[in-house]
Amino acid sequence: xxxxxxxxxxxxxxxxxxxxxxxxxxxxxxxxxxxxxxxxxxxxxxxxxxxxxxxxxxxxxxxxxxxxxxxxxxxxxxxxxxxxxxxxxxxxxxxxxxxxxxxxxxxxxxxxxxxxxxxxxxxxxxxxxxxxxxxxxxxxxxxxxxxxxxxxxxxxxxxxxxxxxxxxxxxxxxxxxxxxxxxxxxxxxxxxxxxxxxxxxxxxxxxxxxxxxxxxxxxxxxxxxxxxxxxxxxxxxxxxxxxxxxxxxxxxxxxxxxxxxxxxxxxxxxxxxxxxxxxxxxxxxxxxxxxxxxxxxxxxxxxxxxxxxxxxxxxxxxxxxxxxxxxxxxxxxxxxxxxxx
Amino acid sequence: xxxxxxxxxxxxxxxxxxxxxxxxxxxxxxxxxxxxxxxxxxxxxxxxxxxxxxxxxxxxxxxxxxxxxxxxxxxxxxxxxxxxxxxxxxxxxxxxxxxxxxxxxxxxxxxxxxxxxxxxxxxxxxxxxxxxxxxxxxxxxxxxxxxxxxxxxxxxxxxxxxxxxxxxxxxxxxxxxxxxxxxxxxxxxxxxxxxxxxxxxxxxxxxxxxxxxxxxxxxxxxxxxxxxxxxxxxxxxxxxxxxxxxxxxxxxxxxxxxxxxxxxxxxxxxxxxxxxxxxxxxxxxxxxxxxxxxxxxxxxxxxxxxxxxxxxxxxxxxxxxxxxxxxxxxxxxxxxxxxxxxxxxxxxxxxxxxxxxxxxxxxxxx
Numbered sequence: 076x077x078x079x080x081x082x083x084x085x086x087x088x089x090x091x092x093x094x095x096x097x098x099x100x101x102x103x104x105x106x107x108x109x110x111x112x113x114x115x116x117x118x119x120x121x122x123x124x125x126x127x128x129x130x131x132x133x134x135x136x137x138x139x140x141x142x143x144x145x146x147x148x149x150x151x152x153x154x155x156x157x158x159x160x161x162x163x164x165x166x167x168x169x170x171x172x173x174x175x176x177x178x179x180x181x182x183x184x185x186x187x188x189x190x191x192x193x194x195x196x197x198x199x200x201x202x203x204x205x206x207x208x209x210x211x212x213x214x215x216x217x218x219x220x221x222x223x224x225x226x227x228x229x230x231x232x233x234x235x236x237x238x239x240x241x242x243x244x245x246x247x248x249x250x251x252x253x254x255x256x257x258x259x260x261x262x263x264x265x266x267x268x269x270x271x272x273x274x275x276x277x278x279x280x281x282x283x284x285x286x287x288x289x290x291x292x293x294x295x296x297x298x299x300x301x302x303x304x305x306x307x308x309x310x311x312x313x314x315x316x317x318x319x320x321x322x323x324x325x326x327x328x329x330x331x332x333x334x335x336x337x338x339x340x341x342x343x344x345x346x347x348x349x350x351x352x353x354x355x356x357x358x359x360x361x362x363x364x365x366x367x368x369x370x371x372x373x374x375x376x377x378x379x380x381x382x383x384x385x386x387x388x389x390x391x392x393x394x395x396x397x398x399x400x401x402x403x404x405x406x407x408x409x410x411x412x413x414x415x416x
Numbered sequence: 417x418x419x420x421x422x423x424x425x426x427x428x429x430x431x432x433x434x435x436x437x438x439x440x441x442x443x444x445x446x447x448x449x450x451x452x453x454x455x456x457x458x459x460x461x462x463x464x465x466x467x468x469x470x471x472x473x474x475x476x477x478x479x480x481x482x483x484x485x486x487x488x489x490x491x492x493x494x495x496x497x498x499x500x501x502x503x504x505x506x507x508x509x510x511x512x513x514x515x516x517x518x519x520x521x522x523x524x525x526x527x528x529x530x531x532x533x534x535x536x537x538x539x540x541x542x543x544x545x546x547x548x549x550x551x552x553x554x555x556x557x558x559x560x561x562x563x564x565x566x567x568x569x570x571x572x573x574x575x576x577x578x579x580x581x582x583x584x585x586x587x588x589x590x591x592x593x594x595x596x597x598x599x600x601x602x603x604x605x606x607x608x609x610x611x612x613x614x615x616x617x618x619x620x621x622x623x624x625x626x627x628x629x630x631x632x633x634x635x636x637x638x639x640x641x642x643x644x645x646x647x648x649x650x651x652x653x654x655x656x657x658x659x660x661x662x663x664x665x666x667x668x669x670x671x672x673x674x675x676x677x678x679x680x681x682x683x684x685x686x687x688x689x690x691x692x693x694x695x696x697x698x699x700x701x702x703x704x705x706x707x708x709x710x711x712x713x714x715x716x717x718x719x720x721x722x723x724x725x726x727x728x729x730x731x732x733x734x735x736x737x738x739x740x741x742x743x744x745x746x747x748x749x750x751x752x753x754x755x756x757x758x759x760x761x762x763x764x765x766x767x768x769x770x771x772x773x774x775x776x777x778x779x780x781x782x
Contacts, residue, residue, distance in 0.1 A: 124527070158560035167559050174526065175559035179550045185516045186551070189523025189531070196480075196505055196529070216547070219516025226511055381557045382596045384566055384620045387649065387697035390596075 076117050076137070076274060077338060080109040080331050081349075082356045083133045086142070087304070089360055090149060094163075094308040098368065099149045101163045105132050107272075107303030110330035111236050112206075113137045114277030115296070118285060119204060124190055125173045126183040126205040129164055130236065134206070138171040142360060146367030153373045153414045158380065180211040184220035184233070188293075191229035195291055202230040202288040204281075209297075210241025212255045221262040224293035232284045233264070233295040236271065238302035243315040256297040264293045271298030272330040275337070301328070374415040375401065441578065444635045445673045447654070449607045453640035462632040464606035464639050465494045465571075468613040469532060471643050473502050476530050478567075479617070481507045483517055483534030491536060492573060492632050518544035518570065522552050525565035525622070532617060535572040538626055539586040544570075552622040553597030566620035571613070574602065574626035575667050576718055576764060581757040587666070587719040587750075592624055593696040593728065599623040599648060600696040604669040606637040611646025612693065619648060628667040651699035653706065657688035660712040660774055663703055663729060665692040668718050668765065675770035683771075685778055695725055703729065704736045711742040712777045716765050721749035743780035746773045 087104040094102040105112065112133035116125065125134060132145070144156060148166055151159035157167060157175065167175025174183070187205035194201045211217060212235060224231050235255045239246055252258065259266035265287055269280040277298055284294045301324040305312045312321075338344035379386065379394040386394075401408060449456060459467065473479045481498060487509045489496035499507035510517050514535055521533035535541045541548070548570070556564035576585045592600050599621050603609035609627065616623035628635075654669070655676060664672040669691045676687035688706050692698060707713050713733055715726035730745040748765040756763055 156560055156562060157558070160558050160560060165558070167562050169562045175555075175563050177551065177554070177558060179546060182519060182547060182551050185519025185547070186523035186526065188516075189520035189525075190527045191523070192480075192520070193478075193524050193527040193529040196478075215513075215543075216515055216519060219511070219513040219519065222511045222513065223516050223520055227508070381561045383599075383697075384556065384564070389697055389700075 076113050077334055077344070078352060078356075079113050079133060079137050080334070081352060082360070083109050083113070083136055084331060085353065085356045086132075086145065086360050089364055091304075091308065093364070099163050101308055102149065103129055103164050103307040104304035105130055107301050107324060107330065108236055108238060109133050110274040110334065111271040111277055111298040111300050114274045115204065115234055115281040115298070118278050118281035120201070122172055122201050123285070124187075124194075124201060124203045126187040126190070126203065127173065127176050128180070128183070128207050128211060129176050129178070130208070131206045132164065132166065135166055135168065135171060135173050138168075138173060140166070140168055140171055140173070142363040143366060144168070146363045147370070150367045150370070151372060152367055152370040154367070154370055155373070158377060159373045181207060181214035181216040181220075183207070184216050185223060187231055188220050188224045188227070188229050191224070191231035191293075192227055195228070195230050200289075202232065202285060204232045204234055206234045206236065208241060209235055209237040209246060209255050210244065210249055212258070213249055221259070221264055221293070221295070225263045228291045229293055230288040230291050231293045232281065232288050233293065234281070235295065235297045236300060237297050238271075238300045240302050240306070240312075240316070242306045242310060243312075254297055256295060259295040264295050266295045266297070268297045268299065271300030272328050272333060274330060274334045300330070303329075371414045372412050375410075375413050441634065442630065442667060442670045443674050444605065444631065445670050446637045447605055447607055449638060449640050453644050454642050455640065456638040457641045458636055459606045459639040460633050461606045461609055461627065461635045462492055462494050464610040464637075465613060465627060466496060466498070467639070467641070468610040468617075469495065469498060470501070472530070472532070472614060472617045473498065473506065475643065478528065479506065479530040479532065480524060481532045481534070482510050482520070484512055484536045485509060486534050490534065492629060494627070494632075495534070514540055514543040515547055518547035518552065521568045521570065522547060522555065522565045525568040526555070526563055528567065530567045530617060531569070533568065533570045535570060537584055537586075538572040538574040538588050539583040541570070541572055541588060545591070548592070548598070548622075548624070549595045553595045555597075555622075557597060564620070565622055568622045569613075569616045569625055570623070571625040571627060573629040573632075575628045575630060576755070576760065577630045578760065579757065580755070582754045585755040585760075587626075587717065589626060589695050590719055590723060590725045593725055597622070598696060599694065600626070601648060601694050602626045602628070602666040603693065604628070604666060604691050605631065605635045606639045608646060608691075608693065610639055611644050612648065614643070615645040615648050618645065626666065630667050646693075649694045649697050649699055651693055651702040652691045653688060653702065654691050655687065655689040657686040657710065659686045659710055660714060660777060661688045661690060661703070661706040661710045662770070663690045663692055663713065663715045664717060665695065666718070668716055671765070671767050672716055672770060675767035675774065678767065678771055679774045683775060683778070685774055687774070698729070700732050700736065704733060707733055707737045708740045711740055713741070714746045714748060714770065714773050714777065716748040716770055718750050718764060720752045721747055722752050724749050743777045746777055748773045
């Protein structure tokens with residue numbers, strides 16, 4: 076778990092910088108929330124289904140998603156298993172039971188409930204964990220999801236990352252009640268609030284929650300944490316919060332630092348191992364990064380694939396129309412970046 | 417002499433019109449099922465829907481049916497008896513929350529279950545618009561086909577009912593036809609409804625199935641009792657003709673047929689009437705073939721005219737049949753107002769408005 080937190084942190088730095096250099100179009104870091112992500116996923120079975128928001132890259136990393144695949148998705152190259160269709164960080168993997176991320180906030184929540192209901196009917200021993208931020212909890216879909224999970228008694232864990240901000244909006248402007256945990260009782264859902272920067276606390280809470288979910292009892296975990304980084308590469312958080320505020324969390328309550336202390340106190344980890352692992356991770360991440368950067372983007376006409384399971388006539392005609400147009404005017408388009416041209 | 421004859425005929429028609437009692441309903445025109453489908457039973461639209469869902473649930477144990485009030489049989493009785501037959505875990509009520517219903521259905525389908533979600537009135541599908549348009553329609557595409565919700569069907573009651581006012585009369589198909597990734601289907605009667613609904617449920621793309629509620633009781637046909645599917649994306653020529661093509665769907669298809677009958681008897685114009693059936697993706701080939709023969713096109717739907725689906729049809733037909741068109745394409749649709757309560761008779765594109773359009777089209781070059 077600790078190594079994944081380090082790898083995640085290093086990968087965030089590299090990809091954040093690559094966006095600043097214009098090599099990828101967008102990025103969103105996980106800084107400060109590594110424990111909440113990895114601790115909760117570690118407490119699940121490998122086949123439990125995960126629905127995420129977007130700041131759960133650590134969850135997929137813990138599940139064994141290859142570094143190259145993170146890079147391929149961010150570059151939208153020909154090896155992106157998503158086909159280059161979505162903005163960077165919208166990862167997905169059926170093999171790792173991680174449902175593809177979409178930008179729309181909270182829409183995954185009632186979907187998670189439906190999937191959990193399917194698992195309950197199949198009696199397949201699986202549960203669903205649905206991640207969301209405290210801002211997304213204000214969406215109507217969150218209300219719909221929790222209510223349905225309760226009335227239909229679904230094996231689902233609602234995992235809320237309360238990191239204090241929704242872009243520039245502090246929680247004081249998000250809700251007037253007692254956080255997100257305070258809403259759960261109203262739906263008849265079990266609830267626990269946990270220190271999201273404490274890897275062990277997150278793990279224990281999720282482990283216990285999974286046990287309850289297995290009995291078809293929905294449960295909400297609110298992990299209290301802090302968003303150390305900017306919201307995204309399109310945000311400069313200095314515009315609405317002070318450096319002093321950020322530094323308090325960075326220096327005094329950093330999830331990676333806290334768990335390193337635990338490991339060192341148990342003599343399971345030391346400075347040399349830390350240094351060696353960081354260098355190894357850096358090398359592997361850079362190797363994957365540079366590899367992905369060299370791969371061309373997918374075939375242009377693949378933009379017409381997967382709209383439907385089969386391609387209807389109108390789409391076939393439109394694909395042929397574009398193919399003919401590129402035949403005539405291809406020199407005015409960035410054809411060389413794409414495969415098959 | 418020609419002028420004299422026209423005057424005399426007009427006077428006769430005027431007399432006839434005065435004696436006609438205004439009909440607030442429509443005249444349902446029954447179809448005949450393909451005899452090869454075997455034994456038939458008289459069913460109204462509601463019973464045909466129930467029968468289709470029964471067959472779907474009987475043939476696929478993963479199928480769940482859910483929505484507001486479906487457990488006791490539904491507010492239009494389309495789901496009567498299904499909970500008793502298949503169990504409370506497969507036919508169940510949800511909380512009153514359309515976005516929850518759609519999202520829940522997506523989640524079921526993502527895990528391979530067949531999900532039949534009911535939205536009680538098409539007018540209340542809009543709270544689920546985000547789940548349908550941003551999620552269901554884009555699920556397969558955005559994941560590179562790693563995930564999909566193809567096994568989701570959303571059925572909703574649809575169309576005018578005589579007194580539904582603003583929120584129990586809407587025909588929202590055009591909102592959804594502008595969304596790649598969805599299929600949108602509207603049947604005209606029990607035989608079509610059963611076959612088309614079974615196709616939707618078994619199709620591996622998210623489908624929206626609109627049920628004309630005026631026809632739930634009024635439309636009765638001899639429906640094959642066995643399992644059969646009617647092909648999606650395929651229009652049907654319901655009545656052959658050589659002078660004008662009229663395209664419509666749902667309840668309005670019967671208004672078009674009624675108008676066509678009057679036009680033939682009183683004006684001598686031979687109308688070909690086409691039921692579009694699948695609104696997205698739609699069957700341009702059948703419509704274009706017809707227009708190339710007749711040279712004229714009228715499209716009619718209850719929904720408001722501006723940006724209604726008739727606009728899409730007329731543009732595509734104009735592109736494809738330019739050299740065959742002898743007159744401008746005519747659209748006879750609901751006005752650009754919300755759907756009114758007491759003014760419903762004046763809002764709807766009545767058979768008289770269609771007849772008037774037929775006359776104008778035929779007279780266009782004279």
